[in-house]
Amino acid sequence: xxxxxxxxxxxxxxxxxxxxxxxxxxxxxxxxxxxxxxxxxxxxxxxxxxxxxxxxxxxxxxxxxxxxxxxxxxxxxxxxxxxxxxxxxxxxxxxxxxxxxxxxxxxxxxxxxxxxxxxxxxxxxxxxxxxxxxxxxxxxxxxxxxxxxxxxxxxxxxxxxxxxxxxxxxxxxxxxxxxxxxxxxxxxxxxxxxxxxxxxxxxxxxxxxxxxxxxxxxxxxxxxxxxxxxxxxxxxxxxxxxx
Numbered sequence: 001x002x003x004x005x006x007x008x009x010x011x012x013x014x015x016x017x018x019x020x021x022x023x024x025x026x027x028x029x030x031x032x033x034x035x036x037x038x039x040x041x042x043x044x045x046x047x048x049x050x051x052x053x054x055x056x057x058x059x060x061x062x063x064x065x066x067x068x069x070x071x072x073x074x075x076x077x078x079x080x081x082x083x084x085x086x087x088x089x090x091x092x093x094x095x096x097x098x099x100x101x102x103x104x105x106x107x108x109x110x111x112x113x114x115x116x117x118x119x120x121x122x123x124x125x126x127x128x129x130x131x132x133x134x135x136x137x138x139x140x141x142x143x144x145x146x147x148x149x150x151x152x153x154x155x156x157x158x159x160x161x162x163x164x165x166x167x168x169x170x171x172x173x174x175x176x177x178x179x180x181x182x183x184x185x186x187x188x189x190x191x192x193x194x195x196x197x198x199x200x201x202x203x204x205x206x207x208x209x210x211x212x213x214x215x216x217x218x219x220x221x222x223x224x225x226x227x228x229x230x231x232x233x234x235x236x237x238x239x240x241x242x243x
Contacts, residue, residue, distance in 0.1 A: 060198065060203065062203075062205055063184075063186075063196050063198075063203065063205070064117065066186050066188070066194065066196075066205075067084075067117065067120070067186070068117075068120070069188065069189070070127055070186050070187060070188060071125075071127050071128070071187050071188060071189055072127055072128040072129070072130075072185075072186075072187030073127065073128075073129050073130070073184060073185070073186060073187070074130040074132070074184065074185040074187075074216075074219050075130070075131050075132070075182075075183075075184040075185075076132045076178055076182050076183055076184070076219060076222060077131065077132070077133045077134065077137060077182055078134045078137070078178070078181060078182045079137065079182065080094050080137060080140075080142065081133065081137060081138075081151055081155070082131050082133070083114050083117060084117060084118060084120065084129070084131075085131060085151075085154065085155055085158055085166075086114060086115075086151065086154075087147075087150050087151050087154045088111060088115060089143055089147045089150055089151075090142065090143060090147055090148075090150070090151040091110075091111045091114045091115065092107060092108075092111050092143070093142045093143025093144075093147055094142055094143075095107045095110055095111065096143075097142065121158065121161065121164075126161070126162075126163040127163065128163050128187075129163060129164045129165070130164075130165045130167070130219075130223070131164075131165070131166045131167070132167045132168075132169060132178075132219070132222055132223060132226055133166065133167070133168055133169065134168075134169050134171070135168050135169060135170050135171045135235070136171050138152065138168070138236065138239055139239070141243075145243050148243055149240065149243045152236055152239055152240050152243065153240065155236055156233060156236055156237065156240075159229070159232075159233055165229045166229060166232055166233065166236075167223060167226040167227055167228065167229055167232045168226060168227045168231075168232040168235050168236070169222065169225065169226045169227075170226070170227060170235075173225060173226075175225055176222075176225060177218055177221045177222055177225065178218065178222050181197065181199060182197065182198070182199070183195055183196065183197040183215055183218075183219075184196045184197070185212075185215060185216055185219055193212050193216065194206060194207055194212060195211065195212045195215040195216070
């Protein structure tokens with residue numbers, strides 16, 4: 001079966017076997033082709049959204065769906081560069097740090113999925129994106145100095161878009177309201193707002209108005225305490241000179 005189907009859809013037998021056994025997630029193009037050659041009448045195509053979610057670790061799947069339709073995102077990052085800003089090399093290096101270790105196939109699958117999320121930059125109308133990053137994150141050479149350099153360069157490029165703001169929280173700030181950890185604010189159509197937080201392979205989505213308002217207010221204060229977007233880009237350019 002893998003050999004025959006592989007020839008029809010243009011994938012190797014080993015790839016087809018990996019799809020069938022759940023070790024790899026088929027691409028949207030592979031699903032379309034399989035639906036066509038198997039005469040599934042659109043049944044496989046209808047499952048593409050669920051298959052796409054399976055690319056992500058379980059704790060992130062709901063967030064991935066919300067992110068894809070958000071009109072605005074505000075992310076406060078304390079450990080690593082936000083996934084929407086990551087380069088291929090940086091994302092791979094971060095995933096290789098996981099313990100227990102991830103299989104190489106899982107790492108590649110998650111790198112592809114993480115980078116695919118960056119289609120958000122091509123969406124129109126463009127969502128408003130705000131990233132607030134702890135300065136220490138930009139000093140941490142995960143993957144090595146060259147990987148870090150490439151990551152800093154990418155942040156500068158993406159921050160050049162008018163709908164993208166990047167701010168740095170300096171390590172020497174004496175006032176800091178973000179000590180409870182990372183979180184993301186999600187703005188949806190029709191004024192709906194949610195909040196999301198993840199840690200230690202677990203996550204929580206907040207819809208309670210009081211909690212969401214509390215986190216939204218906290219994010220606003222954090223932005224006021226951080227460097228401005230212009231100051232932040234200058235700080236990143238300075239870091240590039242040091243790497």
